Amino acid sequence: MDEENNVDNHEVDIETDGKETEIYSRPLLVKRVNTTSQIAIVGANVCPIESLDYEIVENELFKQDWRSRKKVEIFQYVVLKWAFALVIGLGTGLVGFFNNIGVENIAGFKLLLTTDLMSDHKYYKAFAAYACCNVGLAAAAAALCAFIAPAAAGSGIPEVKAYLNGIDAYSILAPSTLFVKIFGSILGVSAGFVVGKEGPMVHTGACIASLLGQGGSRKYHLSWRWLRYFKNDRDRRDLITCGAAAGVAAAFRAPVGGVLFALEEAASWWRSALLWRTFFTTAVVAIVLRAFIEFCSTGSCGLFGQGGLIMYDVSSAKATYSGPDLLAVILLGVIGGIFGSLYNFFVDKVLRSYSIINERGAAFKILLVVTVSLLTSCCSYGLPWLVKCIPCPTDQSVSCPSTDESGNYKSFQCESGYYNDLASLFLNTNDDAIRNLFSTSTKKEFQISSLFIFLGAVYILGIITYGIAIPSGLFIPVILAGACYGRLVGRLFENISKLDTGLFALLGAASLLGGTMRMTVSLCIILLELTNDLLLLPLVMLVLLISKTVADSFNKGVYDQIVKLKGLPYMEAHAEPYMRQLVAHDVVSGPLVTFSGVEKVGNILHALRTTGHNGFPVIDEPPFSDAPELCGLVLRSHLLVLLRGRTFSRDRILAGEEILCRFAAFDFAKAGSGKGIRVDDLDIEEEEMEMYVDLHPITNTSPYTVVETMSLAKAAILFRQLGLRHMCVVPKSQGRPPIVGILTRHDFMPEHILGLYPHIKPIKAVKGLHQRETIIAIVVQSISAMMMQMMSLLKLFSSA
């Protein structure tokens, strides 16, 4: 275990204040991405990360504060908790609405302009206008991203997921990120990219929640004494969980789906109490959105129109289904699984390639965005020329060709009485294209060739668009492609199935979503809330189960893949099987830096300067105890506050009382991001270096410990379940120093463990298990599907 390994393994968290990052030079960082994972690539920028700590630091200051806590303080805390939930709901609802209005108006204006020029047969001019608008909007979004907040690029869901797992990547929830996320998303979606606003909405919700949890701003004189209750990772985690739920609720107008999304996909820790609070937040979002829609229904929102805010009502189609429909559903599930895992595979490859381009600087980022935008414009405008015009339906109730900026029947180059079905999909906002694909009782609206062209185009565009430097959600591209092949399968089964083609589109979308995102219950609820048809539930469930099962046999979900790609040390809820072969002591490494209960200031300062450790064990030695014993754990941030207070003594004596008088627990509360004290901020004089400071008042006397012979798997479960940042490993036998080492998140990462013990070959066995599980799950599910069919036969017999 050499010196580098010490930094590497023992405690690799880097302070966000940037001080400790100096010890890592750039090339090292890039190299390390492949070995351990203490740095993250956010928006193609290499950023420091910080682990979060959900343990309650029970030191003497905390206990003193706990005993003296007044009722009014509890009152304030609870008021704030609920008020923040309300504010998050309101804020996210507002942003969601603002986003929709923005997109509908900007994109609507662009589309109207194009359509007007088209109807005057100025085809080249129309393309020029269309492409210019797109490129301009795209460049603006890219510029925002590149210059102001690189962390705002991409979906944001992986980062929020990582945050809720305990990894705070630099500036991922900063105000600048929020700003860029909101406006970048509006510009990006308006620019006609095949991207959604759903991921960005989740990120936006999380940013709003994080802003509230910052404890105000000293710079703008906005710090309020009440806000100190949220200056810890636990409360911030709860807020951000609410924010993520609110984001989904605002994006899909799906309050229950939002709660379930937070539960199933985003959060790593969950409590019943949180269910109630997230539920309240999403209810507020739903109500805000409904109020605004009512407001807009009077026509005061420009091109936003009557409908707005995605809601694809398919409830008019009757959902009765029989044997052949189930076959179609199973087929859709399998296709979704295969296409979904392929999608993930390509997204991963594209992200890796783009990160090389994006790394070169802002200009390259913008250039990439402009290139993709031009390509998208060419596809959207060029491909509709390939298909022939279709005569309008004879039904008088529909306007064909449609006259406004959305609508099912775009005239494009066609003469009066005809429409271009591909243009109805391409030259529309993504929301309207989905609405067209989901539309019921319109079996023949789209030609098979058009659907094939559109499927190919959105599938490829979706893949190459994710990863460019704009806020981009994955839901909409996936729904578009899925709905498209859903309709195609519907055409295939049109003679033997009674299901409406619109419902086929919905099921197709469900299957591809299941194949990429790998969620089950939350996706199901989101889709049902989107389409307002509960009777489809069993079919949607089945298709999701099958597609997830099929896709799981090939690779991981898209968000998990991105988390891994970005090098975020995500802790899984379960322990890997090979961890049972190791004990806690096996992964402890490097010399340990410990402090004495009453320690010399110089030693502390030296340790803080030369290591990146965030927690230091405190050991009581004679004369303060009979033999050396573990007193507890002290945190770097607490040490910095204590040193800044300069409560030193010349002699090695207990000075706890004095410190308890001078400091309050609040002084040690975790600062907002970028507001912590740095070691260099300390102004310790030379003579003070030889003085002593009593660490007892700030030592967490109840750190979670494991014996060194504890199985690593069980230690990992303990670490993950309790949300720790440091875990002390204590010796089994007596007569040795009272602590063996400290385990952190990184010590449980497969890369680290397998680096130490390369003879352990775990991946194959696990993968084998995985594939087997998958195959079996499919078999069982197919059997059950067959049984259902038998039941419908039963019915036939009984009626005969």
Add this chain to the structure above:
Amino acid sequence: MDEENNVDNHEVDIETDGKETEIYSRPLLVKRVNTTSQIAIVGANVCPIESLDYEIVENELFKQDWRSRKKVEIFQYVVLKWAFALVIGLGTGLVGFFNNIGVENIAGFKLLLTTDLMSDHKYYKAFAAYACCNVGLAAAAAALCAFIAPAAAGSGIPEVKAYLNGIDAYSILAPSTLFVKIFGSILGVSAGFVVGKEGPMVHTGACIASLLGQGGSRKYHLSWRWLRYFKNDRDRRDLITCGAAAGVAAAFRAPVGGVLFALEEAASWWRSALLWRTFFTTAVVAIVLRAFIEFCSTGSCGLFGQGGLIMYDVSSAKATYSGPDLLAVILLGVIGGIFGSLYNFFVDKVLRSYSIINERGAAFKILLVVTVSLLTSCCSYGLPWLVKCIPCPTDQSVSCPSTDESGNYKSFQCESGYYNDLASLFLNTNDDAIRNLFSTSTKKEFQISSLFIFLGAVYILGIITYGIAIPSGLFIPVILAGACYGRLVGRLFENISKLDTGLFALLGAASLLGGTMRMTVSLCIILLELTNDLLLLPLVMLVLLISKTVADSFNKGVYDQIVKLKGLPYMEAHAEPYMRQLVAHDVVSGPLVTFSGVEKVGNILHALRTTGHNGFPVIDEPPFSDAPELCGLVLRSHLLVLLRGRTFSRDRILAGEEILCRFAAFDFAKAGSGKGIRVDDLDIEEEEMEMYVDLHPITNTSPYTVVETMSLAKAAILFRQLGLRHMCVVPKSQGRPPIVGILTRHDFMPEHILGLYPHIKPIKAVKGLHQRETIIAIVVQSISAMMMQMMSLLKLFSSA
């Protein structure tokens, strides 16, 4: 700490095999209910309970098994996991359907008989027939309960909840309980009691799941080698979670609601993987039910008719709402909170009184059931005479008075062209009564006086019926009463509100459910799935939040109350505040029984006979180690298996190899309920008592430990989060014995801790906090409601 305290505190779990229960005489048990809680009152019988152990016992046998595990075994395990999920779904679906057919046919026959006699003006004869049917059915249900399975009485949800928290009450999931639960529920609901089948369905689902997890039956030669994978508490917990979800799904035909119920109310531990499996189970239930309904729609199910299986479709009513509606909703929420908490209060009182009666024996149980049945019959038949007949609606599409056994318009004593609205509610099955209350576009169908009478009757009958010795669910009585006052409030607001009266009934039901059960998201989804109307979501959410908030300020949810009343040591997810003032060592008590690594057989046998402990620390002493050190923990059940194998040696030597050869890990798997080895089954000869046995192969070398100075709150969190049964407390300083004591579930119970430290007065502070939190939540929620109103004003202005 006297000897009694030792039994009391240190390790109070009692083996279900009944051996150790001998040391508790009956009066002691009854006394103890009030102090600590190691025994449970199930169905008014005092029963032993057993804690469940979710820790993986990592001993040498396990590790040997883990290393040699073949791929085919993993394959078998996964096949079984999914096959069991399928079987649970199928089984619960079948039972749910069978239950419905049974109730509809039995109750339908009874009602037809009564109606026929009524139409011949033989009123006394009709009452006699009605009452006799009811009493007969009730007595049959009570006899089943009293003589075969007392544990089947009541809802079953509290017991399932406790099981999933880690408390196995005697015979709560036994096959006899399953049998009685199914048939008792059919008989009880048919007997016209104000009870539901929902709680019993959840219990039924859990019983089916538990049966599957028993590992077959040696008696009937049904033991299958594969089944051994489920012979542990972890896998059984997962199965039973699936079963509980399937139960709700079958009862309400609400698959997503079922999953959420399991998550929010039933389960104490949850993983993502489980979400997928429960989801699959409930999807199977939904599909089975749908298939059967299609089968029955051809008329082959007797009186089951076309509809069947509760589904109250209110989607025909348009859910547009404005300011005044919100006021009504808030009013409903407040009423629901108050009525709900009152309901819980009275249920608690009634349960306590009934337990005195029920304790006296089977005859008293049956007598109580018959009394309540007679009272119910009198109310149902007598009260409709109080109201005057109403002329039938002029609308020709409805049949009035209705001719079949269900229907909205019962003729009762009225002449042709008139109907008795109260009889439509009373002389119907509960499902049909709810359907009538929920029926839309029928504002004037029920008179206000009728609704008041019905509300009073079902509210009181619901309370006095719960607790009698029949399987009885709480959902239906609560929905009935809630829907009733919902309609009343609807009548109150009829001039200013645009909501349909049927929707008011739905919101009323939601409010009372929220007030009694205190669930949020799961109730919301269940109601939406029941009524098939997603647009009501924001209103249902609001009403649930308000009623839960109001009710929480008075008492706990009804299931939590029953769990407490039954003396089940339920572990809450959070630590109580006063626990921060104590350390782990403070609650350790009683002399500790430890074994040496190689221990004399006689010592082990003596310890097993004289204590009720289930876990014993094993300490390695010289010559096996340099100084005494904690080797691990050995379980009573494992010791019994080892002793039965008689691998003893004359000398004190390590004989691990021999034991590892003779035994397989499977031999130590947890037996199904009632199948474990008893101490008396061991046939140890006198000379063997002096021999030695090596405990190392069966010692769990990775027990979770805490240092004695660990804060009790943090120890409790560790214990609860990881689902432990035993937690070792180790000394802080060196030179002492390597273990201080063992903490079990009971050591964390408030009764125990506050018994030891009576000066700690925690309840008031907590309650104060609780009330405050409640008040604030209401205030915040009201503010948000007002804001919504302002938004609708906004809309008015903009349209003006």
